[in-house]
Amino acid sequence: MRVVTISATYGTAGSVIGPAVAGRLGVPFLDRAIPGTVAVELGCSLEDVLAHDDRAEHGLARLLAGAMRLPAASFGGMDMYIPGVMPLPAEDFVAHTERVIRQIAREQGGVFLGRAGALVLADHPGALHVRLDGPLARRVVQTATLGEVSERQARRLIEDNDRARAAYVRHFYRADSASPTLYHLVLDSTSIPVDTCVELIVTASTALS
Known part of the structure; x- marks a missing residue:
């Protein structure tokens, strides 16, 4: 079963490339299904899980982004979320998300977008990390x-999302999400056409399996 993780900075077509790769490989594309599965396992609402999810519109990434704008939110060089904001510890949600990702990868394979997949599945046999x-x-x-927004709005959106998703990985995994050592393949999908990116990822995944 093929497994691919995709880490995508904002504005690089990850939500387009991911499903296309999954379709070519004949495996599920795992993005929105993950929070729903975690909610069932924890016995809580989907809204609670999305509040902690790094891919959700108002997820933990947003809180991390907000926290980083506060001088008191940084401790020892590590960006921290503000305690007391969440109804349940964020670590519980992250741990369950990891378990769901590993289980799906083992039983079905799939293309996983975000959620530090390259770190969660670093030891999964044959997994390709992009x-x-x-x-x-x-x-x-x-x-x-x-997005039909101004370039100024687009820049702010990109900077907030990049900062927040990087903080998610630093906070929970003590790693730099931009480090090329975490990945087998690093692509500039703003220059290389989407179809070509998909082809390259499919070819690389097939070679690893």
Whole structure:
């Protein structure tokens, strides 16, 4: 069963490339299904899980992003979320998310977007780990065009999301999500066409399996 993790900075078409790769490999694309499964396991609401999810619109990433704007929210060089905001400890949600990802990877395979998949599945046999990135200027143009927002709004959106998702990985995994050593393949999907990125990832995954 093929397993691919994709770490994507904002504006690099991860939500387009991921499903396309999954379709080519004949495995599930795992993004929105993960929080629902975690909610069932924890016996809590989907809203509670989304409050901690790094891919959700108002997830833990948003709180981390907000926390980083507060001088008191940084301790020892590590960006921290503000205690007391969450109804349940964020670590519980992250631990269950890890378990769900590992179980799905083992039983079904799949393409996993975000949630530090390259670290969670670092030891999974045959898993391909991919990073999608690109120059900020091109990501701004792409986001502004697709999202129909101004370039100023696009830049703020990108910077907030990048900062927050990087903080999620630093906080829970003590790692740098941008480090190329975490990935087998790093692609500039703002320059390389989406279809070509998909082809490269599928080829690499097949070679590893």
